[in-house]
Amino acid sequence: MTTPNYSLAELVIVAAAEAWRHDGEVMATGIGPLPRLGTALAKTTFNPALQTTDGECFYTSEPVPPGPRGDREPEIEGWSPYDRVFSTLWGGKRHAMVAPVQIDRFGQTNISVIGDHAKPKSAMLGARGFPGNSVHHPNSFFFASHTTRAFVPGEVDFVCSAGYNPARYLNGKPPAGLDLRIIVTELAVLDFGAPDHAIRVVSLHPGVTFEQVQDNTGFPLVRPDHIPTTPAPTAEQLDLIARLDPNGVRKTVFKDNPPGDRRAA
Amino acid sequence: MLDKRMTIDDVVAQLSDGMTVGIGGWATRRKPMALVRAILRSGLKDLTVVSYGGPDIGLLAAEKRIRKLVFSFVSLDHYPLDPHFRAARQAGLEVLELDEGMFHLGLRAAAMRVPFLPTRIGAGTDIIRQPAFRTVRSPYEDGEELIAVPALKLDAALLHVHRSDQRGNVLTLSPDPLFDELMARAADKVYVSAEKVVPTAELDMRANARFNLCERSLITGVAEAPFGAHPTSADPDYQLDLKHLKAYVDSASSAEAWAAYRASFVELPPEHYLEAVGGPDRIAALPKPVY
Structure with missing residues (x-):
């Protein structure tokens, strides 16, 4: 049996989809093309109960492809105005994979500012829904660029989403809904499964070493004795991904759309 | 007979320096932009602005009308970062930064008159x-x-609606009503710009009741402003104007570029604005953007 050729983007989509495998009937939100295609792949394979939206305010029966839809109008199955998104997320029935600018060893993330909050070196979006998301429903993360600029030493510049940081717990207790799941990057899959929720490497993308991941991370990672290789997409998954992304938006995420197996490069 | 009609400049004349003003809509959706431009033409300043921010914030920030911004984001959706907002923020614009849902709760608290x-x-x-x-x-x-x-108590809320009658019975017809109702309830005075002011019967309220934003007793003034949300959308009447949004973004590149934008799109009588941005037919035909 030959292993099909696949891109890094496709490897990431397959790894991201795993985030929603055991979630049952919840709202799946993937911010950015690859997490979004991850929700689509999860929904069309192992978790058809997931609810996904058109990116505006409707739930659709089938995942909506990133980019232009041509004449194909998706079938609408429900309504999700922002008010309901808040109600849903406060109720916990959602799992989001978001793409922060910075993350630290506690899993705290930042999308607000680089530098001082009062007079930032770089003003970005603002905290958006990150604070509320982080303490009400499961959250996962995607980083297209796994570097020490993103995986920062110390704490992120402005903590927008809560992490496993006892120094910030109110009354000594972690926020009730805090549930950080996986981090998918261009190099590896990580999670919070080590003692005290420390971040560990779950799998390395083909051709990537632990040292390479550690060198691009601004804090120590937990290294399990055995680290598997991130599973390659199957031929069936590749075929599905191509159908879920007919515009090929996935090819634009990483520069030059590199192969998923670095050894093949 | 109860008649709350006024012009957009009348609305701005009701506001005063230092007020806390809520601006409805969300990012590039249903922003009361004709009212925002009227504020820019007036001398109104030192505002505390409360907004799910879009180009409303960038415009007011570019002209230094904001003393303090209460926000959880400023986004142009298709241009994720608003350069006018960024420049103001990086120069030290005072902010209260909230989570999006926290923002909702602050408005709700004000609406319920609890602290x-x-x-x-x-x-x-x-x-x-x-x-x-x-x-x-x-x-x-x-x-x-x-x-x-x-509680996020507002002195005034500025909202853009699709239809209103002269008594302030309003309809917002877009698929997402956003948080304009909470803005209205959190505010002492509520001013709406409306795509069309119509006789009450034309609201067809029996069929459209679910689009009735709030009761008219909350509405202080109604100003007719066709395409008054432009360049943001007032779906289903018209969509986001990406071409104009690019001109807006580009206007942050230099003081000259901003002066040129201001002269072309702000410093003109409101009745000339539509022609300046390509005319009503062009705006009405804008394609629906993909999110």
């Missing part, structure tokens, strides 16, 4: 290290420490 509403939102983050925030202990057995989101 705060409790939530877990903000726990573990830098949001609650801003001086505006306090925590509160649950008085029940759980004893949980919660965030007390302070």
Whole structure:
């Protein structure tokens, strides 16, 4: 049996989809093309109960492809105005994979500012829904660029989403809904499964070493004795991904759309 | 007969320096932009602006009308970062930064006339290290420490609606009503710009009741402003104008570029604005953007 050729983007989509495998009937939100295609792949394979939206305010029966839809109008199955998104997320029935600018060893993330909050070196979006998301429903993360600029030493510049940081717990207790799941990057899959929720490497993308991941991370990672290789997409998954992304938006995420197996490069 | 009609300049004349003003809509959706441009033409300044921010914030920030911004984001959706907002922020614009849902709770608290509403939102983050925030202990057995989101009381709310009658019975017809209702309830005075002001019968309220934003007793003034949300959308009447949004973004590149934008699109009588941006037919035909 030959292993099909696949891109890094496709490897990431397959790894991201795993985030929603055991979630049952919840709202799946993937911010950015690859997490979004991850929700689509999860929904069309192992978790058809997931609810996904058109990116505006409707739930659709089938995942909506990133980019232009041509004449194909998706079938609408429900309504999700922002008010309901808040109600849903406060109720916990959602799992989001978001793409922060910075993350630290506690899993705290930042999308607000680089530098001082009062007079930032770089003003970005603002905290958006990150604070509320982080303490009400499961959250996962995607980083297209796994570097020490993103995986920062110390704490992120402005903590927008809560992490496993006892120094910030109110009354000594972690926020009730805090549930950080996986981090998918261009190099590896990580999670919070080590003692005290420390971040560990779950799998390395083909051709990537632990040292390479550690060198691009601004804090120590937990290294399990055995680290598997991130599973390659199957031929069936590749075929599905191509159908879920007919515009090929996935090819634009990483520069030059590199192969998923670095050894093949 | 109850008649709340006025012009957009009349609305701005009701506002005064230093007020706390809520601006409805969300990012590039249903922003009362004709009213924002009228503020820019007036001398109104030192505003505390409360907004799910879009180009409303960038325009007001570019002209230094904002003393303090209460926000959780400023986004142009297709251009994720608003260069006017960024420049103001990086120059030290005072802010109160909220989570999106916390923002909702602050408006809700003001609407309910209570000082705060409790939530877990903000726990573990830098949001609650801003001086505006306090925590509160649950008085029940759980004893949980919660965030007390302070009421976001507004002196005035500026909203853009699709239809209104002269009494202020309004309809917002877009698929997402956003949080304009809460803005209206949190405000002492509510001014709406409306695509069309029509006789009450034409609202067809029996069929459209679910689009009725709030009761008319909340509405202070109604100003007819066709395409008054442009360049943001007022779906289904018209969509976001990406081409104009690009001109807006490009206008942040230099003082000259901003002066040129201002001269072309702000410093002109409101009745000339539509022609300046390509005419009503062009705007009405804009394609629906993909999110």
